Amino acid sequence: MDELTRDFSDSPALRYLEAAQQILTQIRETQMPAIEAAARICADSIASGGLVHLFGTGHSRIPVEEIFPRHGSFPGFHPIVELSLTNHTQVVGANGQRQAMYLEKLEGFGEVILRNFVFRAQDSMIVFSNGGVNGVVIDVALSAKRRGLPVIAVLSLAHSLASPVRHSSGKRLG
Structure with missing residues (x-):
């Protein structure tokens, strides 16, 4: 049968x-x-001269990379990429999945990451997360809010609500 006339319904x-x-x-x-x-x-944020900061760990780094300005794109977005949480080249060993999975749950690490950057009143933050319950994404969101930034969470709300809260604040994204 010709591929153009094949029934693809299944x-x-x-x-x-x-x-x-x-x-x-x-x-x-x-x-x-x-x-x-x-x-x-x-x-x-962008119209007032500010930046939209972007954060995600693991596969949630993908939208951060997609939004990051490239030639011909719209400036104003700033990726915050922590390599220990996103540069997965090994399953085991140095920089392996075990370390990344531990670090993404580590409370306090998000604040440590954000201390490396300057935030201004006109800035905002987008946090990408599959489930929105791990320590580092909650830390980043809470730390950005403490700095006065509006925080946008992009996540699967169904996954978040089906997952246990892991942060000592009792909070989750969304």
């Missing part, structure tokens, strides 16, 4: 695309006010 690729479309539809139907509010915070 294709794993089609099922994946349909599931992705359902997620996008759910986001569009439930999150547009939050997305618009987040966009306004970012636009206001």
Whole structure:
């Protein structure tokens, strides 16, 4: 059978695309006010000469990298990338997954990371996290708030609510 006329109704690729479309539809139907509010915070920060700081660990570093300005893109976004939490080249051994998984749960480490940067009143922060419960992302969000920055959390709320709170503050993102 020619690939152009093949029936793809039972294709794993089609099922994946349909599931992705359902997620996008759910986001569009439930999150547009939050997305618009987040966009306004970012636009206001940049328009006033501030920066939108971006933070994520592990795979949540991917959107930080995607937003980071490149040639021809819009400036105003500042990635905060802690290599010990994101540069996974080994499963075991030096800089292995065990260390990264330990560090992302370590309370206090987020504040240590943020001490390396200057924040101004017109800045804002976006924290990306799959579940929004690990110590370092909670620390970053709380530390940014203490500095007076508006904080935007991008996460799976369903995953967050299904996960136990791990931070001593009792907080989670979202």
